[in-house]
Amino acid sequence: MSLNLQTHTEHFTNPLYLESGRILEPYDIIYETYGELNEDKSNVVVVCHALTGSHHVAGTYEGETKAGWWDGFIGSKKAIDTDKYFVICSNVIGSCFGSTGPMSPQHPHQEPYRYKFPVVSIKDMVKAQRILFDRLNIHRVHAIVGGSMGGMQALQFAIHYPNFANKIIAMATTHATQPWAIAFNKVAQEAILKDPEFKQGYYDPEILKEQGLSGMAVGRMAGHISFLSHESMREKFGREYKLTDGLYELFGKFQVESYLEYNGYNFTKWFDPLAYLYITKAINIYDLSRGFDSLKEALKRITAEIHLISFKNDLLFKNFEMKEIADELSVLNYKKHSYFDVESDYGHDAFLVELDKFEDYVKETLL
């Protein structure tokens, strides 16, 4: 069967009341769907994306070669089977792929918001999605699935819209962002802010795309470290040296250095620095227990099945952070939960790369 990839944008004129007390108004949400919605609308699976992800999860656009970011996971006969499920993924507010973010035109003067954009939280991202689904006349979904920041959204859905999903599958994430992850974000934010081409947010995005923002490249390099692990880097790069470079040249490069440089600078061509600042801020302030006396009190609101997947060598969100959620649920005697710690040396990126290690688990969980 065909993937039936469709991309749409919805425009909202009602104010979005944010956690901060501020308002976003108006706003757009771009989203993509795969598969077919069944008659009783009981086959919807929501996918939530990570920091630099987008609504483009699966399939390949005409004329392009790069598939969506979870293409191996979503499609006909895949873990999230589009022959069976109607999959929706929307770009979070604050991002830069079509939903309203800091470089979107501000009403009414149509100049980009830049720093005037309000801080959005994971809870706000989820609220905006909930409003999108209302617009689409989808009032309950079969499952919400996400990794990393996508997992944060899935868990936030479970707590704030307890009757919205039957099943929640959250992987490679946490219940509250810990200082280790905040520290990596800090390196990136500082590198962006201190790049003179950033111009306090008054950069020209077209010029930046051409020449790259080295501050964001540096930040992304730090990010790549946090996505991998000591072991996966050793496996992938070893101490291989670029053949053209002399070992005693100050700027001679190991393969791992070339890798970081390439990916760091390439990133600046497809991601916006202000969106990076805003989304890392959303990740930093993410804490499921905010507004409750404790994590346990927050988790008490859950009525959906909760399935937690962690990765043994995830250095960004350590496996014990997921375990802490599972443990609290056990203490609460909440039966409808499972916890799966995946054996992996790959690091945080395992949820994007080592699909074979958890796709069966997800497939069964969705049944």
Next chain:
Amino acid sequence: MSLNLQTHTEHFTNPLYLESGRILEPYDIIYETYGELNEDKSNVVVVCHALTGSHHVAGTYEGETKAGWWDGFIGSKKAIDTDKYFVICSNVIGSCFGSTGPMSPQHPHQEPYRYKFPVVSIKDMVKAQRILFDRLNIHRVHAIVGGSMGGMQALQFAIHYPNFANKIIAMATTHATQPWAIAFNKVAQEAILKDPEFKQGYYDPEILKEQGLSGMAVGRMAGHISFLSHESMREKFGREYKLTDGLYELFGKFQVESYLEYNGYNFTKWFDPLAYLYITKAINIYDLSRGFDSLKEALKRITAEIHLISFKNDLLFKNFEMKEIADELSVLNYKKHSYFDVESDYGHDAFLVELDKFEDYVKETLL
């Protein structure tokens, strides 16, 4: 007894032949001593410093409040007891505390070398120290002790000057720098190079010291992440927020962010960016097996006692890297070695901080 702290500089006019084939000539080495040299010169303990360390290991200079970097470890009745041992630590070549480095005047025109400074290796650093000891009429020492890059030097001594020391104590280090550590160095190097105030190495050091080099601050922030661990950061900072900052302010700060900012920018006041580039390069190219068919072949040269200390949660140099050395020594049936994996959640910095966990081990080893 008094610490008997003494600081001296030796000037060398003979060429130092470097691993790269290049020559350093002339050069200075600054060093510090503690305790008293005994009559038969059998009580010398050499301490080797890490990336941003210096010859100032112990004691406090007149008019200052900050003690040397291993002051808790070295002194009267301490792990390295200066009542008993004559301790020497010299600043490595390539550094910026008095030994010749990239900002030293180049002979004969006396302009700073900057990029004309040759790449030096850990082996070169050790060779220069060996020449210093010759000058001091010290031809054999009781022990060589070091952590991190200091441990690299200790091991390099063991292989290249096998008859020079009775005992080698290397901690929180490796036999060859792995891509994870190289990646952290890369982030720092790139951040420095792309800072416009760096001016391709033609910065004015006095101006930099005043205003700080934000690229080096960013790099140091990344460094601090690698020195700590997820657990130690969680213990130290939790999710504490700066009281004066609002949670929804884009630039509101978590404590961990303030910590990184303070230490990052403070670092730019006391360390030189070119020295940072050169020393991280030396660390990156460090590989005990270079020039040998394998690590095993290199280790075959050792005749001293070798004592290896790793830290369970060291993320920069993983404990198994030290274990790999110990395992090779066992395969070689080399009896004079020990390996101690210290229980610690602290991360790499444990060798500077959690002294109580290994000071007895070092004390006994030195006997």
